Amino acid sequence: MITQASIVTFDSLELDCGVILSPVDVAYETYGQLNADKSNAILIEHAFSGDAHAAGEGGWWSNMIGPGKGFDTDRYFVICSNVLGGCRGTTGPGSVSPATGCPWAMSFPPVTVADMVRLQKKLIDYLGIERLLAVAGGSMGGMQALEWAVTYPESVLAALPVATTARHSAQQIAFNEVGRQAIMADPDWNEGNYYDQRPPGRGLSVARMVGHITYMSDESMRQKFGRRVRAGQNKFEVESYLQYRGSQFVERFDANSYIYITRAMDSYDLTQRGSLTKLFENIATRFLVLSFTSDWLYPAYQSLEIVSALRRLNCDVAYCNLSSQYGHDAFLVEVNEQAELVRGFLASTFKERAAGEERAS
Amino acid sequence: MGVRDIYGRSDYAIIGELVEPRTRALDLGCGTGELLAWLKENKKVDGRGVEMVSADVQKAIARGVSVYQGDLESALEDYPDQAFDYVILSQTLQQTQHPLQVLRSMLRIGKHAIVAFPNFAHWRVRLSHLSSGRSPRTDLFPYDWHDSPNIHFLTVLDFEHLAIKEDWKIERRVFLTGRRRVTTFPNLMAEVAVFLFSAN
Numbered sequence: 001m002i003t004q005a006s007i008v009t010f011d012s013l014e015l016d017c018g019v020i021l022s023p024v025d026v027a028y029e030t031y032g033q034l035n036a037d038k039s040n041a042i043l044i045e046h047a048f049s050g051d052a053h054a055a056g057e058g059g060w061w062s063n064m065i066g067p068g069k070g071f072d073t074d075r076y077f078v079i080c081s082n083v084l085g086g087c088r089g090t091t092g093p094g095s096v097s098p099a100t101g102c103p104w105a106m107s108f109p110p111v112t113v114a115d116m117v118r119l120q121k122k123l124i125d126y127l128g129i130e131r132l133l134a135v136a137g138g139s140m141g142g143m144q145a146l147e148w149a150v151t152y153p154e155s156v157l158a159a160l161p162v163a164t165t166a167r168h169s170a171q172q173i174a175f176n177e178v179g180r181q182a183i184m185a186d187p188d189w190n191e192g193n194y195y196d197q198r199p200p201g202r203g204l205s206v207a208r209m210v211g212h213i214t215y216m217s218d219e220s221m222r223q224k225f226g227r228r229v230r231a232g233q234n235k236f237e238v239e240s241y242l243q244y245r246g247s248q249f250v251e252r253f254d255a256n257s258y259i260y261i262t263r264a265m266d267s268y269d270l271t272q273r274g275s276l277t278k279l280f281e282n283i284a285t286r287f288l289v290l291s292f293t294s295d296w297l298y299p300a301y302q303s304l305e306i307v308s309a310l311r312r313l314n315c316d317v318a319y320c321n322l323s324s325q326y327g328h329d330a331f332l333v334e335v336n337e338q339a340e341l342v343r344g345f346l347a348s349t350f351k352e353r354a355a356g357e358e359r360a361s
Numbered sequence: 362m363g364v365r366d367i368y369g370r371s372d373y374a375i376i377g378e379l380v381e382p383r384t385r386a387l388d389l390g391c392g393t394g395e396l397l398a399w400l401k402e403n404k405k406v407d408g409r410g411v412e413m414v415s416a417d418v419q420k421a422i423a424r425g426v427s428v429y430q431g432d433l434e435s436a437l438e439d440y441p442d443q444a445f446d447y448v449i450l451s452q453t454l455q456q457t458q459h460p461l462q463v464l465r466s467m468l469r470i471g472k473h474a475i476v477a478f479p480n481f482a483h484w485r486v487r488l489s490h491l492s493s494g495r496s497p498r499t500d501l502f503p504y505d506w507h508d509s510p511n512i513h514f515l516t517v518l519d520f521e522h523l524a525i526k527e528d529w530k531i532e533r534r535v536f537l538t539g540r541r542r543v544t545t546f547p548n549l550m551a552e553v554a555v556f557l558f559s560a561n
Binding site: 322347 | 407415421422423426431441
């Protein structure tokens with residue numbers, strides 16, 4: 001399996017804000033083999049803090065992607081790219097602006113989920129794939145999967161939005177804002193200009209700690225930490241865990257990317273372009289929508305809003321509210337049940353697609 | 362005449378016969394999606410399901426059937442008019458809160474409706490009630506009164522009367538006892554009744 005991301009550079013990308021970004025790098029990885037008629041490609045969308053390294057050792061969804069796994073790389077060609085605005089190889093605020101020769105920092109134009117998807121479409125075109133078998137992702141990855149289905153319905157046979165929403169709620173925006181304020185309150189942030197000095201690690205670490213709380217549940221935290229104290233440190237286990245996750249995050253994530261990407265998530269609202277029923281109107285894409293019972297950050301009602309609109313149009317949609325105690329993290333850790341669903345859903349989509357093409361020819 | 366089983370369910374076998382190939386069907390209370398999978402495989406039916414139990418929904422989706430997890434009575438509201446050729450309700454009518462509303466909705470969203478239900482007037486049920494003086498318990502109605510999921514009991518005759526009152530056209534009626542078809546005195550002899558009907 002490839003573990004080193006490839007980079008492809010595109011001349012330009014027009015953003016929702018009107019700015020034309022030029023040039024634009026995209027970091028991506030692929031797993032498995034593209035078949036002869038290029039009908040087995042699956043695009044995996046990463047969540048807020050993920051990257052192109054989805055599978056293989058240390059991959060963020062390695063338990064779901066691989067030979068014999070939910071996204072079976074013996075059957076399918078799996079692609080994952082780092083999002084626009086990110087800091088793991090794709091152009092973002094930490095990239096060098098061609099105009100100044102310095103990092104963009106906060107002068108980087110604002111990006112949206114639609115911009116991220118538009119850039120991914122360029123990547124898919126570049127790879128010579130006309131139509132994806134599926135687009136899948138959890139959380140912000142799910143928003144991108146929805147965006148794909150709405151913007152490029154003819155290019156997406158199946159969409160798998162998991163633990164996600166068609167629009168960020170006040171609560172979701174609120175937690176993101178706490179994270180952004182934590183970063184901006186760190187004197188090292190320096191209005192975003194820290195690339196040649198010490199980065200705002202304390203602020204970014206606090207932001208990540210808040211994030212981790214929202215990804216868990218009361219139940220999972222009680223089970224994982226309880227009131228246990230870390231021996232010799234006079235610290236609750238939960239404090240120690242959050243601090244560890246916070247400090248780890250600082251080493252791999254750029255604070256300005258945190259600000260840009262969370263803003264992209266917060267501004268995400270499909271309904272601004274019309275009712276969901278109207279947006280899904282001419283979509284032949286098949287949907288598998290999943291939520292998790294203990295996910296209070298992206299609660300089931302947000303998935304149901306999507307599912308209801310699809311059902312009102314009699315679209316092909318499967319929906320399951322999977323039982324889990326892991327909160328929002330469930331989409332990353334509840335592997336067995338998810339894998340079974342995903343495997344069956346993909347296999348039948350692939351089979352019917354083949355049948356449909358036989359009929360057409 | 363014998364009835365070929367589908368997954369050990371003779372009502373499924375009958376429904377399998379009633380549904381025309383290459384049509385669209387919605388199965389309400391579809392369980393693990395066995396009937397839909399069979400219809401898809403053998404009759405190229407484009408099927409959807411509604412099921413409340415999460416574990417069943419998972420099995421259905423895993424076998425490639427598009428199932429929505431939710432309460433069937435409220436789920437019916439979302440579907441557009443005449444979205445399906447068939448709306449199927451097998452062995453669940455007697456468990457719904459508002460059976461008449463369910464039946465009317467089935468005809469709103471489907472051109473045809475198919476219901477299969479256990480006949481509360483079967484002679485064994487009558488005998489059980491008469492001889493024991495207690496709420497009838499038979500193979501068909503195996504529950505104690507307090508733990509039964511069945512809340513609206515009906516008979517073959519009840520359904521026929523309702524169809525007249527609601528001006529439904531009964532296109533096919535099939536009566537079963539075990540795996541055999543019943544042709545005489547269905548209200549007394551049928552354990553399970555299957556009706557294919559539509560709005561007049």
